[in-house]
Amino acid sequence: MPLSLAKSPPLDNAVGFEADGQPEGVPASFRVPPARVRPARRIASEAEAIAVAHEVAATIARDAALRDRERQLPYEELELISDAGLFAISVPKAYGGVEASAGTVAEVIAILAAADGSIGQIPQNHFFILEALRLEGTEAQKRFFYDRILSGERIGNALSERGTRTAQDHATRITRVGDRYRVDGRKFYSTGALFAHWIAVVANADDGRSTIALLPRDTPGLTLIDDWSGFGQRTTGSGSTVFENAEVDPFALVSIAAVFExxxxxxxxxxxxxxxxxxxxxxxxxxxxxxxxxxxxxxxxxxxxxxxxxxxxxxxxxxxxxxxxxxxxxxxxxxxxxxxxxxxxxxxxxxxxxxxxxxxxxxxxxxxxxxxxxxxxxxxxxxxxxxxxxxxxxxxxxxxxxxxxxxxxxxxxxxxxxxxxxxxxxxxxx
Structure with a gap:
């Protein structure tokens, strides 16, 4: 059965805009990239999320073996998942989402992973960052980023690194320069980053605390490299992400340390x-x-x-x-x-x-x-x-x-x- 895609209806709590065109509550210093223009379905219930996941899975399963064999990266398949509204199912109800339970999120991921293991892994870090935003984000951050996610945008991972003592250690740094911040470092295992609208980098701030910075993928100084060579999960796009003096606005920072403290x-x-x-x-x-x-x-x-x-x-x-x-x-x-x-x-x-x-x-x-x-x-x-x-x-x-x-x-x-x-x-x- 083909997916039924519909443009999202306006919501009372949708992000508004200031007179200068900047989203309400978002500082003028924050560069807002152009929004995704393809229509994204607004899923209304957890049962609908499961049903839609099965519809999408039937489509992505058809060429899963071919994509794996020839390492064809799933750009269009991820757009299909965005079109279907599945990347937004964990958005809280107060911000226009379904606020899907952990069980529903897990089942949607399992349905996609059964069809294509690589594609099934990609939403994991996206939902991880959305959960950090729910727990530690400001009201303005939630309103802005949740609105973008409801439009079908995706968050990619830049968390783990090679060469550190453990996979949880970070050499990447977020440094304050005046009223702005700069990110420098190199990440690997960047699952989903190649296909993402936003790159979530985890790095240590000046105080040594682990911090998330959400950068638009076209941020100067941010480079995505397709160098993943794993013998499995071949099309997750889990390669390198390089940050060279990449500028970050304070509005884009969320403490990950506080979530676990x-x-x-x-x-x-x-x-x-x-x-x-x-x-x-x-x-x-x-x-x-x-x-x-x-x-x-x-x-x-x-x-x-x-x-x-x-x-x-x-x-x-x-x-x-x-x-x-x-x-x-x-x-x-x-x-x-x-x-x-x-x-x-x-x-x-x-x-x-x-x-x-x-x-x-x-x-x-x-x-x-x-x-x-x-x-x-x-x-x-x-x-x-x-x-x-x-x-x-x-x-x-x-x-x-x-x-x-x-x-x-x-x-x-x-x-x-x-x-x-x-x-x-x-x-x-x-």
Whole structure:
């Protein structure tokens, strides 16, 4: 069914404009780039968000293997997702959005990841930055940026770096120069930045505190480089972003340090999206395994069977895979409820419980993605290894994404929580 796209109706709380044409509440010093002109659907409910995600997924799935094989970057596919209004589902109701729950955001990501693992990963950092804006942004920042997101604009990630002691350390700096700021540094793993309207760079300010700066993609001194060479997630655009004396207006700064200095749902929300990506890849691999076995797999000669799908060993393997998939899905849904509790009552206890629930879900999704994507090849037989099918992309995507944060540390924090009553640390990687 084709997507029904409609221009967004005017809202009472939409961003207004001053007499000089600058959006209301936005300082004159802030350079406002031209807005996205393609119409974006205004999704009205969480159920509609899920339905629209399925419609979009059916379209992007068609050429997923081709894009992976030839590394065709998904510019138009991301425009389609923007047109459908899916990048705006987490915008709060007070600003014209649906204010989708963590469970709905996770399910939308999983639906997209099942269709194309690379595309499914791209919204994760976009929603992460929107959550930081919700928790720590000023009223004027929220009104301006949420309005741009509702028009279909996208935020790309410039968070992690290579060469620092850990992936969470930053050599990139935001330095005050008079009444302005400058960003200098080099980022890698910049998922979605190539396709984004805004680049969210995380860097240390003069006081050493971690800060987000939201820069228009055409900011002088900002360079996007397509040098991602991962064997999986090949079309995420996760390459380099370079900042050379790139100017930032104070209006574009949001403290990320403050989000983790107090109990908030930021960490578990970030992690449930990672779990959703893994789960979506697992779901896609399972659906492909069922289809491929029924269409191509031949029985072993000693079985006396006519079809591969009658083989009791293959039947059992499919059953085991489905159980693992359903377990991961149930744990993700359960963890989403914990996140909503932490959002409504953010205390050290509710946030810790949400973080642990999400860690458990992430472990299950991680294992399901790796196991099912491997079973897909095993059960498909030699025919499944042919390049024309592109089935190896599920395992390559799963293996690449699951190394973002090692589950061996999640086992430790889960065990320490239940055995020794020790709360996990508050950050986005647990």
């Amino acid at each position: 107090r109990p908030t749902s930021m960490g578990p929300f970030a992690q449930i999206m990672h779990a959703a990506i893994d789960f979506g890849i697992a779901r896609g691999a399972f659906e492909e395994a069922v289809r491929f076995v029924r269409a191509y797999t031949r029985p072993w000669k000693e079985s006396g069977l006519d079809h591969g799908y009658e083989d009791p060993h293959i039947i059992a393997e499919i059953g085991a895979a489905k159980i693992a998939l359903d377990a991961a899905e149930a744990l993700i849904a359960r963890s989403a409820r914990f996140i909503e509790e932490a959002r409504s009552d953010p205390t050290p206890g509710t946030v810790a419980a949400a973080s642990i629930a999400v860690a458990e879900a992430k472990i299950a999704a991680n294992d399901a993605a790796l196991d099912i994507s491997s079973r897909l090849i095993e059960l498909g037989g030699a025919h499944s290894t042919l390049a024309e099918h592109g089935l190896d992309r599920y395992w390559r995507n799963a293996r690449t994404h699951t190394v973002h944060d090692p589950v061996r540390w999640k086992y430790r924090v889960v065990g320490n929580y239940w055995l020794n009553d020790v709360n996990p640390p508050r950050h986005g990687a647990i």
